[in-house]
Amino acid sequence: MTFVTKPRVHHPQLKVNDLGLTRRDYEGSVSTLCAGCGHDSVSAAIVQACAELSIPPHRFTKISGIGCSSKTPTYFLGKSHGFNSVHGRMPSVATGANLANKDLYCIGISGDGDTASIGMGQFAHIVRRRINMCYIVDNNGTYGLTKGQFSATNDKGSTSKKGAPNLYEPIDLVSIALQLGATFVGRSFSGDKGQLVPLIKAALLHKGFAFIDVISPCVAFNNHKGSTKSYDYVRDHRGDVVAADFVPPHEEIVADYAPGTREDVAMPDGSTLRLRKLADDYDPHDRVGALAYVQRKQDEGEVVTGLLYLDANASDCHAILETVDTPLNELGEVDLCPGNAALKPINASFR
Amino acid sequence: MTRYNDFVIKFANVNGSGSASANGMFAKAVFRMGVPVGTRNIFPSNIQGLPTWFEVRVSEAGYLGRRDGVDIMVAMNAETYAEDVASLVSGGYLLYDSSRPRPRELARNDVVDIGVPISTLLLSEFQDPKQRQLFKNIVYVGALSALINIDFDVLTGMVSEQYKGKDALIKPNVHALEIGRNFALDYLDNPLPVQLRRSNAVGDRIMIEGNTASALGAVYGGATVCAWYPITPSTSVAESFERYANRFRTDKESGKKKFAIMQAEDELAAIGMVIGAAWNGARAFTATSGPGLSLMGEFLGLAYFAEIPAVLIDVQRAGPSTGMPTRTQQADLMSAVYASHGDTKHVVLIPSSPKECFDFSADALDIADRLQTPVIIMSDLELGMNEVMSDPLVWDDARKYDRGKVYHADDLDRIEKFGRYVDVDGDGIGYRTYPGAHPSKGSFFTRGTSRDEYARYTEDPEIYTENMDRLLLKWKTAKTLVPKPDIHESTPRRPYGVLYYGTTQMPMQESLDLLATDGIHLDTLRIRAVPFTDSVLEFIDNHELVFIVEQNRDAQMRMILVNEGNIDPAKVVPVCYYGGLSIAAEFIRGEISRYFATNKLARISEVKR
Numbered sequence: 001m002t003f004v005t006k007p008r009v010h011h012p013q014l015k016v017n018d019l020g021l022t023r024r025d026y027e028g029s030v031s032t033l034c035a036g037c038g039h040d041s042v043s044a045a046i047v048q049a050c051a052e053l054s055i056p057p058h059r060f061t062k063i064s065g066i067g068c069s070s071k072t073p074t075y076f077l078g079k080s081h082g083f084n085s086v087h088g089r090m091p092s093v094a095t096g097a098n099l100a101n102k103d104l105y106c107i108g109i110s111g112d113g114d115t116a117s118i119g120m121g122q123f124a125h126i127v128r129r130r131i132n133m134c135y136i137v138d139n140n141g142t143y144g145l146t147k148g149q150f151s152a153t154n155d156k157g158s159t160s161k162k163g164a165p166n167l168y169e170p171i172d173l174v175s176i177a178l179q180l181g182a183t184f185v186g187r188s189f190s191g192d193k194g195q196l197v198p199l200i201k202a203a204l205l206h207k208g209f210a211f212i213d214v215i216s217p218c219v220a221f222n223n224h225k226g227s228t229k230s231y232d233y234v235r236d237h238r239g240d241v242v243a244a245d246f247v248p249p250h251e252e253i254v255a256d257y258a259p260g261t262r263e264d265v266a267m268p269d270g271s272t273l274r275l276r277k278l279a280d281d282y283d284p285h286d287r288v289g290a291l292a293y294v295q296r297k298q299d300e301g302e303v304v305t306g307l308l309y310l311d312a313n314a315s316d317c318h319a320i321l322e323t324v325d326t327p328l329n330e331l332g333e334v335d336l337c338p339g340n341a342a343l344k345p346i347n348a349s350f351r
Numbered sequence: 352m353t354r355y356n357d358f359v360i361k362f363a364n365v366n367g368s369g370s371a372s373a374n375g376m377f378a379k380a381v382f383r384m385g386v387p388v389g390t391r392n393i394f395p396s397n398i399q400g401l402p403t404w405f406e407v408r409v410s411e412a413g414y415l416g417r418r419d420g421v422d423i424m425v426a427m428n429a430e431t432y433a434e435d436v437a438s439l440v441s442g443g444y445l446l447y448d449s450s451r452p453r454p455r456e457l458a459r460n461d462v463v464d465i466g467v468p469i470s471t472l473l474l475s476e477f478q479d480p481k482q483r484q485l486f487k488n489i490v491y492v493g494a495l496s497a498l499i500n501i502d503f504d505v506l507t508g509m510v511s512e513q514y515k516g517k518d519a520l521i522k523p524n525v526h527a528l529e530i531g532r533n534f535a536l537d538y539l540d541n542p543l544p545v546q547l548r549r550s551n552a553v554g555d556r557i558m559i560e561g562n563t564a565s566a567l568g569a570v571y572g573g574a575t576v577c578a579w580y581p582i583t584p585s586t587s588v589a590e591s592f593e594r595y596a597n598r599f600r601t602d603k604e605s606g607k608k609k610f611a612i613m614q615a616e617d618e619l620a621a622i623g624m625v626i627g628a629a630w631n632g633a634r635a636f637t638a639t640s641g642p643g644l645s646l647m648g649e650f651l652g653l654a655y656f657a658e659i660p661a662v663l664i665d666v667q668r669a670g671p672s673t674g675m676p677t678r679t680q681q682a683d684l685m686s687a688v689y690a691s692h693g694d695t696k697h698v699v700l701i702p703s704s705p706k707e708c709f710d711f712s713a714d715a716l717d718i719a720d721r722l723q724t725p726v727i728i729m730s731d732l733e734l735g736m737n738e739v740m741s742d743p744l745v746w747d748d749a750r751k752y753d754r755g756k757v758y759h760a761d762d763l764d765r766i767e768k769f770g771r772y773v774d775v776d777g778d779g780i781g782y783r784t785y786p787g788a789h790p791s792k793g794s795f796f797t798r799g800t801s802r803d804e805y806a807r808y809t810e811d812p813e814i815y816t817e818n819m820d821r822l823l824l825k826w827k828t829a830k831t832l833v834p835k836p837d838i839h840e841s842t843p844r845r846p847y848g849v850l851y852y853g854t855t856q857m858p859m860q861e862s863l864d865l866l867a868t869d870g871i872h873l874d875t876l877r878i879r880a881v882p883f884t885d886s887v888l889e890f891i892d893n894h895e896l897v898f899i900v901e902q903n904r905d906a907q908m909r910m911i912l913v914n915e916g917n918i919d920p921a922k923v924v925p926v927c928y929y930g931g932l933s934i935a936a937e938f939i940r941g942e943i944s945r946y947f948a949t950n951k952l953a954r955i956s957e958v959k960r
Contacts, residue, residue: 058794061631061786074796081786083630084798085623086653092578092620096627096635097786099576099611104631104787122623125616324607328575329632329785333752335609336573338599340746346567347743350557351383 018054026051028078032071038190038216038231039068039138043075045193046107046136049200050077052246060105061097065090065119068145068218069111069138077107088119091126091135095317098131101327102318105204106133112153113143116171120152123173127180127209132316134203134210137173138190140218141229148221159226172298174308177211178291183314184210185290186244186307189234190217198273199307201246205267208314215303239302241282241293245274265312273310284310356386356411356552358422358545360499363435364488365428367399373488374405376513377495378738380505381409382558385550389415389857390558390738391933396583396676402431411552415740416858417933422545423499425491433457444543446491446498465539467494472530477523486527493531498539499546503532557705557743561734562638564705565664566591567744568712569636570599573752574662576635578613578624580643583676584732585666588638589614618643622650622661629660630797632785634716634752636662641670641683644690644727651725652691653799655822658772658781660719660755664712664728666735669931678931679732681853682903687727688881688911694819698726698829699881703856705741707879708734711834718832720755722825723780731902733854733933756782763792771795771806772818779825826882833880836887840874847871847952848894849943850887850923852878852908854933855900861936862943869944870954873898881911888916891923896952898943900926902934 014022026047031040050057060080064070066087073082085093094108115123115137126135141154148161152171159165177185184206188196196214203210215234217223223230228237265273283289290309297304324331362377364370371392378390389408395401408418420440426432426447432454439445441461447453449466458464469490473483496503507525514520535541566588569577577596579589593612600609615621621637628635639647644665654661667683669675687699698718700711708730715726756776763769763784769792772781781804784793795806801818803809840848851859856877863873876890891897891912899909906925913920926942928934947954 056790058790059787063627079791079794081784081794082796083627084796084800085626086649086799089619089623089650092615092623093627093630095613095620096576096578096624096629096633097631098627099613099624100628100631100633100635101785101787121616122620125620129613318611321611322607323611324602324605324609328609328611328628331573331575331609333573336575336600337571337746340748342599343744343746347557350559 017051019056021051021054021057023047023051025079026057026077028073028075031075033068034220036219037068038140038214038218039072040075041190041193042136042138042196042214042216043072045196045200046076048193049197049204052197053201053204055105055204059103060107061094062107062109063090063094063097064109065111065114067111067114067143068140069109070114072138073107073109088114088117089122090114091119091122091131094133095126095129095131098133098317100329102132102323103327106131107204108133108135110135110137112137112139112141112151112173116152116173120171124176124180127177127182127211129317130181130183130209130314130320132208132318134200134206134212136200136212136214138216139173139213139229140216140222141227142218142222144218144221155228158228161221161224163226172294173211173213174294175291178287178294178309182211182309183208183311185309186211187213187215187303187305189215189238189305191231191235192305195240195243195305198244198246202244202267202273202307205269205271206310206314207268208311208316234303237301237303239279239297239304240306241279241304241308242284242306243278244307246271265310267312273312278306284308287311353544353546355546355548356409356550358409359418359420360407360409360423360425361421361435361438362405362425363428363431364403364405365430366395366397366401366403368488369485370403370405370427370488372513373492375738376506376509377492377501378407379509379558380501381407381547382553382740383505383509384502384547385553386411386547387413387415387552387740388558389417389740391417391733392737393932394677402428409547411550413552414858414861414936416861417935419935419937423543425495427487427491436462444545446494448487465498467491467531467534469531472534473527476526476530482523486523489524489527490531493528494535494539495531496528497532497535497541498543500542501547502549503528553740555743556740558738558740559705560587560736560738561702561705561708561730562587562666562736563591564708564741564744565638565712565728565730565735567595568709569662569716570595571709571746572634572713572716574634574636574716575610576613576625576628576633577610577637578615578621578628578635579637580615580618580621580639582618582640582643584668584736585638585640585643585664587736588664588666618646619650622647622663625661625663626650626654626659629719630786632757634720636664636712636716638664638666640666640668641686642673644683644686648691651697652693652695654725655691655695655697656693657797657799658723658783659797660723661725662712662715662719662728663725664730667729667731669929675931677732679854679933680902680929680931681729681731682907682929684729684903684907685905685910687729690727696826696882698722698724698833699729700726700834701729701852701879702734703853703877705734705739706744709744714834717753718829721753721780721832722829723755723783724825729853731854733857756780758782758784758788758793760789763789769793769795770804772802772821773804774821774824778828779821779823780828830882830884833882833884835884836879836890837877838875838886838890841872844893845872845874846895847897848874848876848890849898849900850876850878850890850908851900853902855902858934858936858939862939865936865940866943869940869947871944871947873943878908881915883912883916887912888918891916891918896922896924898924898926898946900934900939902928904929
């Protein structure tokens with residue numbers, strides 16, 4: 001960790017967003033993770049994404065489980081409420097929080113141990129329920145806080161720092177999210193802010209369950225030769241499918257500037273998500289195709305990154321449950337309590 | 352000699368044969384004649400095929416607890432026939448389907464056989480084999496109407512009510528009732544010396560399952576999020592909540608709902624959702640039973656330590672492990688009060704009647720918000736899944752929800768520095784804020800790790816200890832908020848007393864009356880909550896000896912009393928029944944009477960005043 005606290009002064013040239021706020025207004029307290037940790041880059045990307053979206057910094061909930069990844073919500077959005085809950089159970093806490101107030105943006109932070117091992121059940125079910133949130137897994141393939149045990153996302157045959165190979169099949173969270181009906185699935189790399197920031201922005205604005213698997217190397221235990229989650233390995237084996245750019249509602253959509261095909265997707269708030277295809281045979285609206293592509297590439301040793309799947313017309317859990325527009329936590333006696341008069345026929349029905 | 356309104360009738364059926372609605376109709380008919388009834392479903396963990404019993408205690412005196420010894424047995428299950436015949440008291444009545452011969456060796460010459468050729472009668476009247484099967488149950492109710500004088504209009508009225516809108520079903524059901532009734536009138540001696548007559552003993556009471564009342568309490572108490580996982584015997588809490596919430600909480604214009612119900616993937620997720628919702632300012636609850644409570648342990652510790660309200664309704668069943676999932680017990684008490692690792696204590700409310708189930712659900716939501724901690728309601732299968740007579744449900748329209756100490760945006764503007772865990776008022780409870788409330792003030796990080804008053808992580812021994820001590824102070828504050836015990840002391844005080852709680856209330860008055868015939872008179876106290884109010888400990892102090900009646904093996908309430916109240920264990924005598932049926936008055940009387948005899952305690956008639 002770093003012991004140098006950044007001074008709370010604003011650089012005069014810091015970019016100001018539509019709310020007149022700078023990136024500093026979206027930061028949290030100082031990270032206690034190891035210097036160079038990929039997770040800190042993810043936190044920085046979240047800060048940038050939220051600032052650029054001009055969402056008031058207190059209108060988020062940040063919910064996590066347990067582990068290195070789950071410590072990170074203290075390191076961004078200091079004006080928001082955060083909840084560092086129980087190992088593997090972030091999804092249920094996030095579900096409850098979202099049911100209580102549909103108007104807040106929910107960021108869930110988890111790790112590969114937190115999601116793919118102890119939290120596998122809850123992960124599967126939150127995907128099914130389409131909770132409106134951005135679920136990020138800081139995926140480093142290792143248990144950092146307990147000093148370097150393999151996690152379930154580690155590739156078979158990859159080695160630990162001490163050289164022992166992983167003997168078991170990996171769990172690919174992206175494939176599972178696709179299979180269980182996530183309506184926004186992306187994968188990125190903590191070292192690639194250019195790709196990660198637009199992905200997070202789009203995920204936050206997506207109405208429904210958005211999942212981003214971020215390969216985030218562990219500098220202490222999983223950044224050596226033989227690891228498939230190291231900086232070097234991921235840089236060498238990446239295959240981008242779809243790049244996402246984000247265009248705020250008031251910005252004019254300019255002419256095509258990227259090679260290949262381009263597609264503009266309208267987001268619920270009127271903004272536009274611009275997709276650029278890098279792989280010729282890739283269709284981000286084809287769930288089954290995406291699943292096949294990701295798995296085929298995985299067999300070829302390639303880590304597919306980018307926006308893998310998007311259903312822009314998706315609905316979220318509140319739409320499924322048909323809840324009222326007012327957040328449930330704002331309802332009082334008048335809305336909730338039927339009153340004594342209503343008990344008369346109830347009592348009569350039990351006589 | 353004719354005995355009116357005082358008998359036990361038991362129906363022995365096969366699970367899934369449609370007997371439940373006929374048996375329920377019987378009990379309700381007695382109730383509608385103004386005669387108090389206690390009903391018990393004794394059922395297996397099975398959908399179809401295994402034996403099931405329905406027991407009805409009919410008691411003008413209002414003794415609603417279970418009583419051994421059946422006066423009238425309706426034996427419809429060949430598989431349990433031997434045991435059913437054996438359960439009759441001498442001089443009892445055995446009603447059976449005489450269409451086929453019975454095993455002769457099981458005949459008892461001290462009981463009266465009442466053969467009704469139920470299957471044969473139906474064979475000529477109904478063509479549909481399904482109806483022939485279903486109406487068997489209706490036919491015996493019809494026969495009983497003649498045999499024990501059930502008002503026939505009451506029965507036909509209930510059929511019309513039950514099938515309102517499905518009028519085609521009314522006629523055949525009434526016909527089936529008539530088949531049984533006419534056979535009894537034509538061929539049997541009517542009525543039996545054990546019979547019914549109209550009474551006013553019921554008064555304005557209702558007959559309702561505790562789980563239904565619990566759910567209604569949650570609706571009235573303003574719960575907006577219900578997260579649950581199906582488990583017997585708690586399932587009907589969530590199902591009833593959904594039914595009533597749909598009725599009362601659907602916006603008339605938009606058709607949208609002012610509640611959210613989530614059937615979780617397991618109990619861990621259920622309590623996690625409750626905690627997430629409550630953290631975000633909604634009132635939330637879950638319902639479960641023993642195995643679910645065990646699974647929820649880690650989360651309950653988080654809610655205790657991070658100070659988040661949560662309401663959990665534990666409808667207890669017989670443990671340990673899967674135990675007897677369809678039998679009743681009070682054996683989750685210890686694991687509820689001390690749920691989770693580390694030093695934890697949880698507030699527990701213990702209802703004894705459906706009315707209290709209703710009241711305590713709403714109260715628990717207030718208490719949980721006020722104390723910012725989990726509140727666990729300890730119901731049980733006996734109360735939750737049986738239709739229990741109860742005072743009617745009442746709501747005070749002037750009542751406002753107590754949302755506890757919450758700083759909203761305007762409060763935050765007023766105060767200089769917000770600290771989530773600062774004990775501003777000296778009662779151990781800090782002020783919380785809801786997420787998103789204020790642009791720059793009031794945000795904090797909730798965690799299960801140790802933290803200081805400003806919610807910042809710390810491992811400082813002093814700060815940690817102060818925080819743990821503050822939680823104890825909060826526990827003390829809880830004593831002022833929980834329901835007070837129900838105490839009955841005579842003047843002057845009796846030397847001995849009895850403590851009890853929950854569904855032991857049902858046989859209690861009968862137990863005391865029986866003990867009085869043995870010359871034993873006891874003051875009574877019904878515990879309604881943990882932590883104990885001072886009056887509970889004073890009651891023990893003021894008596895030479897106090898019995899504690901419980902429905903578990905290890906006298907769990909006694910352990911908690913000894914532990915929390917620093918009570919001399921020699922002063923509190925356990926009386927424990929844990930067979931899985933509801934506790935009976937005769938058992939309590941027997942145990943206490945025996946203790947008096949063995950220890951040569953003075954009977955009250957011998958005490959010089």
